[in-house]
Amino acid sequence: MVANPLTKNIDMSRPPLDIAAYEANDGYQSVHAIAKGLSPEDVLELVKGSGLKGRGGAGFPTGLKWSFVPRGDNSPKQKYLVVNADEMEPGTFKDRMLMEGDPHLMLEGMIIAAYTIQASKAYIFLRGEYTVSEQALRKAIKEAYERGYLGKNILGTGFDFDVIMHTSAGRYICGEETALLNALEGKRANPRAKPPFPQVSGLWGKPTIVNNVETLCNLPGILTYGVDWYHGLAKGNDHGTKLFGVSGKVKTPGCWELPLGLPIRELLEGYAGGMQDGLELRGFLPGGGSTDFMLPEHLDILLDYDEIAKVGSRLATGTMIVLDDKTCPVGMVGNLMKFFAHESCGFCTPCRDGLPWVDQIFRDFENGEGSEKDLQILHDHVTYLGPGRTFCALAPGATAPLGSGLKYFKEDFEKHITQKRCSYKH
Amino acid sequence: MSQQVIASTANKARSLSLEEIAEIEHEMTLYPDKKAVGLEALKIVQKHQGWVSDASLLGIAKYLDIPAADLEGVATFFNLVYRQQVGKNVILFCDSVSCWIMGCEGIKGYIKEQLAIDYGETTEDGDFTLIPVPCLGDCDKAPVMMVGPDLHRNLTPEKIDSIIKDYKNKQD
Numbered sequence: 001m002v003a004n005p006l007t008k009n010i011d012m013s014r015p016p017l018d019i020a021a022y023e024a025n026d027g028y029q030s031v032h033a034i035a036k037g038l039s040p041e042d043v044l045e046l047v048k049g050s051g052l053k054g055r056g057g058a059g060f061p062t063g064l065k066w067s068f069v070p071r072g073d074n075s076p077k078q079k080y081l082v083v084n085a086d087e088m089e090p091g092t093f094k095d096r097m098l099m100e101g102d103p104h105l106m107l108e109g110m111i112i113a114a115y116t117i118q119a120s121k122a123y124i125f126l127r128g129e130y131t132v133s134e135q136a137l138r139k140a141i142k143e144a145y146e147r148g149y150l151g152k153n154i155l156g157t158g159f160d161f162d163v164i165m166h167t168s169a170g171r172y173i174c175g176e177e178t179a180l181l182n183a184l185e186g187k188r189a190n191p192r193a194k195p196p197f198p199q200v201s202g203l204w205g206k207p208t209i210v211n212n213v214e215t216l217c218n219l220p221g222i223l224t225y226g227v228d229w230y231h232g233l234a235k236g237n238d239h240g241t242k243l244f245g246v247s248g249k250v251k252t253p254g255c256w257e258l259p260l261g262l263p264i265r266e267l268l269e270g271y272a273g274g275m276q277d278g279l280e281l282r283g284f285l286p287g288g289g290s291t292d293f294m295l296p297e298h299l300d301i302l303l304d305y306d307e308i309a310k311v312g313s314r315l316a317t318g319t320m321i322v323l324d325d326k327t328c329p330v331g332m333v334g335n336l337m338k339f340f341a342h343e344s345c346g347f348c349t350p351c352r353d354g355l356p357w358v359d360q361i362f363r364d365f366e367n368g369e370g371s372e373k374d375l376q377i378l379h380d381h382v383t384y385l386g387p388g389r390t391f392c393a394l395a396p397g398a399t400a401p402l403g404s405g406l407k408y409f410k411e412d413f414e415k416h417i418t419q420k421r422c423s424y425k426h
Numbered sequence: 427m428s429q430q431v432i433a434s435t436a437n438k439a440r441s442l443s444l445e446e447i448a449e450i451e452h453e454m455t456l457y458p459d460k461k462a463v464g465l466e467a468l469k470i471v472q473k474h475q476g477w478v479s480d481a482s483l484l485g486i487a488k489y490l491d492i493p494a495a496d497l498e499g500v501a502t503f504f505n506l507v508y509r510q511q512v513g514k515n516v517i518l519f520c521d522s523v524s525c526w527i528m529g530c531e532g533i534k535g536y537i538k539e540q541l542a543i544d545y546g547e548t549t550e551d552g553d554f555t556l557i558p559v560p561c562l563g564d565c566d567k568a569p570v571m572m573v574g575p576d577l578h579r580n581l582t583p584e585k586i587d588s589i590i591k592d593y594k595n596k597q598d
Contacts, residue, residue, distance in 0.1 A: 090522045090561040128469075128506050129518065129562060131575040164456045169465060169504035172560055186462035186492070188503045204458060247524035247565035254566045289523055289561075319565070327527050335526045339560055345503075 001229055002026075005221035006214070006241055007257040010101035016136050019143035022104040028149055030223035031111050035155035040071075043116045043223065050222045050230045051239035056084055056175070056212030057288065057316040059305045068199035069117045069207045080208040081114045081122035083216060084180060088127060088172045090289030090339055091321035094243040095213035097255050099126075099133035102217075103140035109216030111149060111161060112223060117209050120160050125180050128167045138165060172343035176392050177210040178202075179345065190347040191392040214243060236261025236304040242315075244303065246272035248322030249279050255319070258303070265299040268322070279324040283408060287316025289336050290397025292404035293323075312404070328424035329409035330416055333401050334362030340398035348391040354381055355398060365413070368420035375413055379406060440481035442489060446470055450489065460490050464500050468507050477508040505559065513548040513555040515593050518572040522561035530569035536583045540590060553594060 002008055009017050009025060017025070034043065048063030069079060083106070087095040099106060110122055126134055141163050144150045152160045171189055173179045178192035181203050202208025218240055222230050233241050238260040244267050245255040251273030258267065268274065268284070275281055283293045292313035294301075301307050308315045323332055341355035358381050361374045382403040385395040406413065415423055442450070446467075453466040467486045472478050478501060487494040501507045508516075517537070521530050537556060541549050548555040554573075564570045567579035578589055 087563045088560060091524045091565050092561070093563045093565045096563045127563070129559065129572060132577070166466075167469070169469060169506035170559065171504055183465070184462065185459065186457075186464040186500065187496075188499050245566060247568060248527050253568075285523075321523055321527070321565070323527070332523060332527065335521075335523050339522055343560060 001232075002221065002225060003233065003259075004241060004257045005225070005233075006098065006105070006217050006243060007101070009105065010097065012097070012101055016100065016102050016140070017104065019104060019140070019147055022102070023147075026224055027104055027220075028108055028147075030108060030220045031149055031155060033223055034112070034115055034159075035157050038223075040116045040118060043112060046222060046227055047112075047116070047219065049227045050218075052215065052218050052222065052230075053238065053305060054212055055214035055218070055242065055318075057089065057290075057314075059315065062211070062215055062218075065199065065211075066113070066117055066209060068197065069209060070200065071118070076206050078121070078206045079117055079119040080203045080206055081110060081117065081119040082177075082180065082184065082203065082208055082210045083110060083122065083124045083126075083213060084175060084177065084210050085124055085126040085130070085133070085213050086168055086174045086180065087130070087213070088170075088175055088343075089317050089319075090336060091245075091247055091285065092288045092317040092319040093245055093247070094255055094317065094319055096130060096133060097243065098213050098217050099130065100136055103133075103136040104144070105217045105220060106137070106213055107140055107144050107149070107163065109211075109219040110163065111154070112219040113209060113211055113216060114161050115157075115159055117207070118159075119209070120162065122161070122163050123166050123184055123203075124163065125174065125184060126165060126167050128169045134165065134167055141165070171345070172339075173345040173392075173394060176394065179392070180210060181208065188345070190345050193391075234260040236302045237306060238304050242303070242318050244271075245319035246322060247319070248284070249276045249324045249327070250274065250322055251276055261302050261304045263300050263302055264294075267303060268299065268320070272322075275322075275324060279326055282323045282325045282327070282329065284323060285321040285401060286313050287318050287320070289321070289339065290393075290400050291316045292400045293408050295408060313400070326424065328422055329405060329412050330362070330365055331422065331424065333405040333409075334359070334366060336401050337362050337398065340394065344394060350385055350390050351395040354385050355395060357381070358385075358398075358402065365416045366422055368416065368422070370413070370417050372417060375406075375417065378402065378413075382406065440479065440485045442471070442482070442485050443474065446474055447489070450486075461492050463490060464492055464497050465504065465507075468497070468501050472508060476514075477511050483509075505557075511548070512557075513552050515554050515573050517554055517556045518559035518562070519545075519556060520560075520562040520564075520568070520570050521558050524561070524565035525569040528568040530581075533569050533571075533581045533583070533586065536586055540586065554590075 052062045053059045174183050174189045176191045179189040183189035198208040241257050247253050281296050285291050305315045337359045341359040344351045346352045364370050382399045385399050387396045449470045450467045453463045454460050471482045487497045543556050569581045570579050
């Protein structure tokens, strides 16, 4: 049986499979299964049963999210599917691989999702910088229309489905689903108040599901090979495979599809080849820039949503950023704070004013001008910018590396104050 | 008063070219509300002109019936809408965390030396503009940058030399 459903067609040294080659490798079988008589309710039950959790970062169960969309004759006629392909989390490079490497897989997943919620229209909200993904997807969309997988009355099901490409222009906040919807409507991408949730009132007030690229890519396998097969893929309590990436000063940085539930050590020391010669592992962010640091003592923890949460971090995007012992942890956190300060949408005060303040303090530390009082202000911001204090999750995301960095690398912060310089600089 | 201001600035709107209008009209068929096309229209104009001038912005606002201030709010919100003139090639230089760990600061210093420009500046010959960009999502090949639509990976000073040369040759 297939063990790597997300990447089985991917070989980055050649162009992605065209539709004929994709079909020859079980491609679009799920759409044929739907045409043979799977109802939207059937598909919803399969996806719920699979235990698939959203791969965009939050890890919310996909089937449950879909189930909030109003169904039946009294529900709004127009519903939307939106693909969140605005990959911009620092250190995250997985959706790019899926879209550049196998665009039809995402399209097939989109058809499944749209059919389930009965959305006749989808927008792919693609990061503007992903020019290669755009070309690959446009070509795949054209092929899928020609083959009758998109358009009117797909394979005689009576289901109509159109896919529209929207390329964005670079703002991290668009990854927040309600901000993304505002951007699609042509507005500034400030997040919206929730409730109402997009599932009920989203794009132009219509029921809308926003799914991440990798989440959608999980769907074809679930329908084609079955829920039992899907459950058999993982090693731990979670289900399916996931893309895991490693960047930083390891021997072989990269991105691999692995079963959920492997020990972190196997990823960092096995696939990524361990640290470069002469360097020691100091810590790592397990799932992108808005996750809490983990330490070498955590290497035997499993790559699983709940296991990583137990040590106070998040699996999130599954793309790890590795900190070595010759790189300044204060500088690394400072780099992330600069990013978050820059990408704040400016709507709510703690985020708009707090993050630049934090950013400035890190610049002062870098220049040897940090003080004990500054350190206290940083600690205070972990609370002030934390969950429940801001309008959306951007600033709380920033407090993850900030708070854990202050905790785990306390001595380095102190050293910057006492030595009045960064001792990592030569 | 505000009505008058809008009316007087609207006179300065540059008419959109027929090509731009055709592309904007196509985008309008894809959305239920023409106001949604604001960003697309800005990008279309930028594709043709290289940047979005005040006159173009006003032209789009008028064409799509969006208040100019709202469209300006969108234009200035997004990193990749250029409201100032840029060079023939825009370098989007990734300085986010993985690239930082992999030494992008040194590469940036090298570019600064070679082209004599810092962030937000354009070379005297108008060939290159240097802009920082948040994480480009290619972190296992850090440091990375884009020049126009092209991605360049595993950057070293030697690679920067050959990239600059290639783009200069392309234009000649």
